[in-house]
């Protein structure tokens with residue numbers, strides 16, 4: 001059974017095709033810079049153990065054009081992996097915000113799509129493009145069952161003391177204003193691999209997902225008990241373009257003193273802040289280069305980024321009453337050894353002692369980068385949200401069958 005997984009970002013589209021139940025993808029791809037000049041498609045196929053990479057640069061106006069281009073590559077007469085997109089039976093869609101409506105993996109119907117529209121405001125960088133991705137994919141993969149997998153689902157186990165805000169109860173009861181939590185698919189996936197690596201599931205974990213969006217979660221015996229993102233994916237850690245936690249007084253000031261409206265505040269905090277606002281770059285690789293070139297703003301931003309993570313480690317170690325493993329994942333968490341080093345520096349009081357030598361070695365697989373005497377294991381676990389989405393789609397489909 002072919003399962004196609006789509007992870008639609010605001011300006012990118014990632015995808016993987018699985019010939020289920022094999023967890024190794026038949027092909028993977030990324031369409032980057034959608035809507036900008038010179039969008040780039042990187043399409044990789046893995047057939048008979050051979051990797052083939054096709055890259056194309058073109059102007060791709062929107063998600064519709066992006067999926068049409070992917071469709072062409074998938075069914076190309078020479079290098080295609082499918083004869084027809086009709087061969088795809090399930091399409092899994094990553095949906096960041098399930099709001100109050102979706103607590104689990106859900107088959108997409110017209111009613112589901114209507115409810116999804118109500119979540120746009122809550123995740124403005126993500127849910128509108130996921131919705132667009134669904135609409136386009138329904139045309140391209142007309143025979144398939146489309147299934148939504150929600151970032152928020154993993155956080156259904158949060159206790160009320162962690163998911164409620166200290167505002168009048170009616171805002172929760174009537175408006176569902178509460179912590180939802182995000183990147184749940186990734187936190188779930190890497191925590192399960194960490195438990196496998198540790199060899200037991202009765203362990204206390206802190207998972208640190210550092211991609212464009214960044215979040216942490218505290219996990220006790222496989223159940224999330226707290227997480228750093230909140231009502232929307234803006235709270236908590238400093239991210240590529242998002243501020244993370246900020247005193248709401250700043251927002252009152254922007255509105256009252258500078259005359260900002262809601263769209264301007266949202267644009268500032270979601271798209272112009274974080275590492276981009278502090279340094280002019282949102283990509284950690286550019287920031288590292290800037291630090292090497294002596295850029296003081298970049299150095300400070302890097303320190304702020306690591307410091308915020310450190311504070312959450314302290315908070316979650318307290319919430320868990322101990323810690324067995326600290327797990328780093330996603331683009332920055334997996335690849336940026338220096339961030340891991342800065343986060344773990346001077347944490348021996350908490351039992352965290354990094355092996356700076358093994359930490360500096362690049363590897364693809366799950367690995368332990370702590371010193372033998374460290375009470376807490378420090379793990380680097382590559383995430384794979386697409387594989388987890390495929391797994392959940394197959395589970396949802398089999399339950400229905």
Ligand SMILES: Nc1ncnc2c1ncn2[C@@H]1O[C@H](COP(=O)(O)OP(=O)(O)O)[C@@H](O)[C@H]1O
Nearest residue numbers: 210211212213282283284285330331332335336
């Ligand atoms: N070798 C690397 N060193 C440092 N950072 C990296 C490296 N490779 C990728 N990244 C960072 O990973 C980020 C993207 O992470 P990713 O998990 O792919 O994010 P998303 O899924 O949110 O787009 C980039 O912004 C970049 O800063």
Ligand SMILES: CC(=O)OP(=O)(O)O
Nearest residue numbers: 182183211212213233
């Ligand atoms: C929820 C979120 O922030 O997702 P991403 O990291 O893909 O932007």
Ligand SMILES: [Mg+2]
Nearest residue numbers: 211212213330
């Ligand atoms: Mg991501």
